[in-house]
Amino acid sequence: MKKLGLLILLPVICFIQCGSKSTPVENGIKKGILHYGNQTEPQDLDPHIVTGVPEFHIIQSLLEGLVIPDPVNLQPLPGAASSWEASEDNLNWTFHLQSNGRWSNGDPVKASDFLFSFKRILSPALAAEYAYMLYCIENAEDYHKAKIDDFSKVGVKAPDDSTLIIKLGKPTPYFLSLIMHHSWFPVHPPTILKHGNIDTRGTKWTRAENFVGNGQFTLATWQINRIITVRKNEQYWDAANVSLKEINFYPIDNNLTEERAFRTGQLHITSGLPSQKIDWYKTNKPDELRIDPYLGTYYYLINVTRKPLDNKKLRKALSLAINRDELTEHVTKGGQIPAGCFTPYNTAGYSFDTVLRFDPAEAKRLLAEAGFNDKNPVPTFSLLYNTLESHHTIAQAIQQMWKEHLGIEVTLINQEWKVYLASTNSKDYDIARMGWISDYNDPNSFLDLWVTGSGNNRTGWSNLTYDSLIDAASRASDQSIRYGHFKEAESVLMDELPIIPIYFYTNVYLLHPSVKGWHPNILNIHNYKFISLE
Amino acid sequence: MIRFIARRIFLETIPALLVIATITFFLIRLAPGGPFSTEKSISVEVLNQLNSHYGLDKPLLTQYFLYLSKMLTIDFGPSFKYPGRTVTELIAESFPVSLELGLYALIIALVLGILSGMIAASKPSSIRDYLTMSVSMTGICIPSFVLGPLLVLIFSLKLGLFNVSGWNTASDRILPALSLGMVYVAYISRLTRGSLLETMVQDYIRTARAKGLSEKIIIFRHALRGAILPVLSFLGPAAAGLITGSFVIETIFSIPGLGRFFVTAAFNRDYTMIMGTVVFYALIMIFFNTIVDILIAFLNPRLRSTLK
Numbered sequence: 001m002k003k004l005g006l007l008i009l010l011p012v013i014c015f016i017q018c019g020s021k022s023t024p025v026e027n028g029i030k031k032g033i034l035h036y037g038n039q040t041e042p043q044d045l046d047p048h049i050v051t052g053v054p055e056f057h058i059i060q061s062l063l064e065g066l067v068i069p070d071p072v073n074l075q076p077l078p079g080a081a082s083s084w085e086a087s088e089d090n091l092n093w094t095f096h097l098q099s100n101g102r103w104s105n106g107d108p109v110k111a112s113d114f115l116f117s118f119k120r121i122l123s124p125a126l127a128a129e130y131a132y133m134l135y136c137i138e139n140a141e142d143y144h145k146a147k148i149d150d151f152s153k154v155g156v157k158a159p160d161d162s163t164l165i166i167k168l169g170k171p172t173p174y175f176l177s178l179i180m181h182h183s184w185f186p187v188h189p190p191t192i193l194k195h196g197n198i199d200t201r202g203t204k205w206t207r208a209e210n211f212v213g214n215g216q217f218t219l220a221t222w223q224i225n226r227i228i229t230v231r232k233n234e235q236y237w238d239a240a241n242v243s244l245k246e247i248n249f250y251p252i253d254n255n256l257t258e259e260r261a262f263r264t265g266q267l268h269i270t271s272g273l274p275s276q277k278i279d280w281y282k283t284n285k286p287d288e289l290r291i292d293p294y295l296g297t298y299y300y301l302i303n304v305t306r307k308p309l310d311n312k313k314l315r316k317a318l319s320l321a322i323n324r325d326e327l328t329e330h331v332t333k334g335g336q337i338p339a340g341c342f343t344p345y346n347t348a349g350y351s352f353d354t355v356l357r358f359d360p361a362e363a364k365r366l367l368a369e370a371g372f373n374d375k376n377p378v379p380t381f382s383l384l385y386n387t388l389e390s391h392h393t394i395a396q397a398i399q400q401m402w403k404e405h406l407g408i409e410v411t412l413i414n415q416e417w418k419v420y421l422a423s424t425n426s427k428d429y430d431i432a433r434m435g436w437i438s439d440y441n442d443p444n445s446f447l448d449l450w451v452t453g454s455g456n457n458r459t460g461w462s463n464l465t466y467d468s469l470i471d472a473a474s475r476a477s478d479q480s481i482r483y484g485h486f487k488e489a490e491s492v493l494m495d496e497l498p499i500i501p502i503y504f505y506t507n508v509y510l511l512h513p514s515v516k517g518w519h520p521n522i523l524n525i526h527n528y529k530f531i532s533l534e
Numbered sequence: 535m536i537r538f539i540a541r542r543i544f545l546e547t548i549p550a551l552l553v554i555a556t557i558t559f560f561l562i563r564l565a566p567g568g569p570f571s572t573e574k575s576i577s578v579e580v581l582n583q584l585n586s587h588y589g590l591d592k593p594l595l596t597q598y599f600l601y602l603s604k605m606l607t608i609d610f611g612p613s614f615k616y617p618g619r620t621v622t623e624l625i626a627e628s629f630p631v632s633l634e635l636g637l638y639a640l641i642i643a644l645v646l647g648i649l650s651g652m653i654a655a656s657k658p659s660s661i662r663d664y665l666t667m668s669v670s671m672t673g674i675c676i677p678s679f680v681l682g683p684l685l686v687l688i689f690s691l692k693l694g695l696f697n698v699s700g701w702n703t704a705s706d707r708i709l710p711a712l713s714l715g716m717v718y719v720a721y722i723s724r725l726t727r728g729s730l731l732e733t734m735v736q737d738y739i740r741t742a743r744a745k746g747l748s749e750k751i752i753i754f755r756h757a758l759r760g761a762i763l764p765v766l767s768f769l770g771p772a773a774a775g776l777i778t779g780s781f782v783i784e785t786i787f788s789i790p791g792l793g794r795f796f797v798t799a800a801f802n803r804d805y806t807m808i809m810g811t812v813v814f815y816a817l818i819m820i821f822f823n824t825i826v827d828i829l830i831a832f833l834n835p836r837l838r839s840t841l842k
Contacts, residue, residue: 043615043617044616049618125583126583131580145579201587204618206618224624225794252788257698257699264691264694264697264698266699417801418565418571421572421573422566425571455575456575
């Protein structure tokens, strides 16, 4: 009996011990350790291979590009480059590297390292999905598509160790925003070559014991599905201004688990928040809840090659019958902005008019004009989405709106992610939900999607006027002329409606009040150099 | 004994693995969508390079035979989802975690299950029996994805005694092991009770009673030995399932085990990872069934000849 008592007591003692200790968040504030909920296990930490946001969160601590974004307004600040200038036609860019820029092993950061890195990501054999981000460089696309094999013809030069010259093939007004992307980050050439060739995919150079970076932190540990720890890099050129000593990234892919970890003091930041918890935080802990605008659009894709959705008036009627205000207020609840057009408002200073309204009477009129009435009802069509509760509830709400305002019956179909991708890629759908998150701050990222032949244009819609306007915008160097072309193009898009924009994304997450220097921004980029714990 | 094991390996294990690997290899290729399909489109050039890098541009039969030849050297190839890691490496890193968690859960399941089964069987149709069996029935009905968050709610959020997730401290093992083991407690308890009740009316138990032995000695020394056989048969596949990890428990508690790879690999169409996890699971399953067969034969003299 005594032994049984001991057995029961032991866990109790352990409980009390566990209960009395301070939390990781409290300890982190004292020691400068940030505990970061990072959603999922990173694919890799190679900036030229990875494509996801969680990977970027880690990589931006380990590597630094030529410029870094200002935490408030995303304007370029000196990164690996201390200064830069552009030629009058904005085609030739000269970057001067930091004189004290060093890799974490003490090697100086040289302009030739950037050349090596650009060559690497553009090497066809590496099969880098983001290689196209460098296509603005003269001849870069040809090199990547193996049309030329001489890298010296690509528009990048390093006249000396601290000067890098990039020659663009066409004006790219968003160039400085583009190069903040991780596909432009440098890698340490000797480390890459130690573990393989320049274009070998998936080598061991990103392991904690091998990683050499030029960022604010170095990779200390990487335990799969458990934790990634980065520690302050004393070799970093601006180490004096880095306040954090360590960041722990936790791959917690269940957002309910992540929220519980935050609530019990295990995390300073979460990657998201379950929608059912938003109201509770709004009421009880508003200082911990963050709802930031995010550069992305949630929309419905329409297969215009199928009847009856090939009818423009029917597509317009469907859009007019969606009450976006009600949807964002009562269904999504995460502060999403009802989409009045496709490109999110104020994307690098570009805003299109709010042309998408809720007008059931006009919707009915258009439906009648399209030739649909009681005797000739709209044939039933399907609405496809990938299996996820949030997509399901939105689809249900819109299904109800179409039935109520237009009397149209819609069948909801959900498919597992890869099956859904296969269906949309092969245009085996009527209407499908889709989302687009931009990689850089420019309307081109949104409007370029709908040109004829774009891999992302899975609607079957093709419009020569639209194509020529986007082409004209890509060749214009004057920003106002360029935005003028974009506005004309977007008005064509909103008139034709091969897509129905629903809302602009927000980023909903939890942030501990001790985290300072964390500013909301539409790209959700938070450079750790500006963050401290108090 | 050696002949029994050799027979198991050469006549049963290898052919079974071959059939499992073959069926899995061709079934996963039938699933719509490929490992590299994403929401943002990939250029044809990049897609071709990726297919060529991973050998997916070769004829399917060539891929199959290449895969089998590599499998013989325990090389499952690189993971498509995690390009810097091999499947063998991912399994080697995550399996020990699942094994540890599974062993704790197994101990909980066995100790509590057999004990409660014995308590119930010691006085059938009594309040003690009804109470134990009601509790175990409730255990079967509460799935781990309900029990896990419930335990977290009580012990972590309300009482603040444990971390809600993670696999860092010794106390991080308690709630996941309980959540995983409790369902098996219920099964084992009911199996033990049923089997014990059947055994208790056997002639050799009556003989033991006639000899004047105490009820405790009858149950522990005579009845339990026979009654444990169905539990052991159940334990073979159950133990294999427990130690190879549970997707639900690992997700709820954010545990870096193997269980989540079984599900995410399929969702990601990570062909090599799917093959690796399936073949590995099959191996563990066969291994445990073999162990159980040997144990049963040792415990049951009538079956001992099968070991020869």
